[in-house]
Amino acid sequence: RNSELELLLANALADINTLRKLLHATPITKIQDAVLPTPTTAPLRQSYGRKLNLALGVSLESLPEVILDRIVSFVDPDSIFRLCHAVPYYKYISKAMYDIASEDALEVNSLWPTFEFPMNLRSFRKNPLHFLNYTRILKRHGLSISLGVQDLEYLNEVGPYLTPTVSVSCYTKSLLHVFTLLKSSGVKCVDFLHLMGAPRDATTTDWGILTKLQINVIDFEMGDSALFMSGLKNIFGLNALHIDRASGTDFETLFDCSSLRSIQFNHLSLESLPSIMQGIKKSITLEWVEFIGNNIPTRNAMREGIIRSNCGWELLTCLNDLNKPNGWALKRKVCSNE
Incomplete structure (x- = not known):
């Protein structure tokens, strides 16, 4: 980034x-x-x-x-009001921000540059024109909205106000319905998708909506999400995955994503390591695989596997390469043409 x-x-x-x-x-x-x-x-x-x-x-x-x-669009939350006061041209931004913030006493960092759409729609329903005006400004400057979707009714109500790029925390199990509503609301890209639990409609064979909506990063807890993982290959533009508490050995479909560049595993079980290593070695697009919160035996097993296989990856540890106290990563080696 x-x-x-x-x-x-x-x-x-x-x-x-x-x-x-x-x-x-x-x-x-x-x-x-x-x-x-x-x-x-x-x-x-x-x-x-x-x-x-x-x-x-x-x-x-x-x-x-x-x-x-x-x-x-590059100004941070700490500077936006000072800029608006210093340059009269930007006064329309500070006015629109004030109209929104005064309703819910919102902090500036929840308004700019990414607008965190309120989950409580009381103020939105009271003054929808304030929200319409502000989201138009966000669209004008190429900025985005972050929202938490608890149910489809919420998304139906706020959908017309969304920017072309959004970040979504999805608390409903009807994930594909959420994607369909986002698409019909004019959303073209989900920059970050956080899933709370396995989608209930992940067993469907109709993954067509995933080919029409770009999703850059998905963060989810594995749990019983194996069926959902099998559909990831259908997602257009999927660049990165963050997977919490991955377990089991069924990871073959995970590495079928043609655009996937990086994966982060949080608290990976030791039993999953061999199948993940096989997938990493077969992947032609992955460049970075990070492991957070794993124990020493897992790291040692990974090191031995890398040394034995000589598979074109190098192990980076928290001691010399990462600024994380309890993590390490695999980085694809750059091939020299010399």
Whole structure:
């Protein structure tokens, strides 16, 4: 995620400097420098009807709205209000945030950049227009909503207000129905899906909805989720899995996901290790497998298996590679072309 954010920031900075060049302004090296005026001796052209202050030079407000809209999406919760007060263009954001927060006394970090949609819909039902206005702002800036779905009625009610990208904690067992409602509400991507228990409808043979909705990361407790795991290969764009308390030996279908890049196992049972190692060795897409909270025998068995098989993976431990006190990981070795 850090590398993705750095790439987006670099692209935004490049866009800013492109516009600054058109305005005959010197380039900047950090996005926050755009807030400060910079001296210039060249005449400045007016942009998008906003008046430029020639005495102070080029400032953040002088940039086109498309650039301003992109910049604000990278602002953290601690800075968003200060930015809105410093730059009049962003006042509509702070006004909409105030309208939402005043209803439920919500904290800023639950509003921006990801809006945690309230599970209690009292204030939503009282002032739905405030929520409509705010979610439109989120869509405009490419931001997302996080929500906890307790039942299908809740999702039916809030569905029209959702952003194209959401994160979902699913407390209902009707998972495929949830996906269907998300899709019909205009959701295109579930960035993070947390499952509370095995889906009741996981035994269905109709997995078609999973091919129409991108799901990046799924977090679930294995329990009796073996049937659900068999359907993971149908999910479009599945990048990572977090599996809690995995046990048993039926993991073959887990490694059939063509887009899967990483798996995290929490409290893996020792009996599951051989079948998981077989799946790891056969996978051509996996790059990272992390183990959290396992005991020493499990780690030692893993080390011996890696050494014996010489399967192109290396073992990283908490002592030298990971900043986690009770975890280790397998990382695919990079093949040299030399």
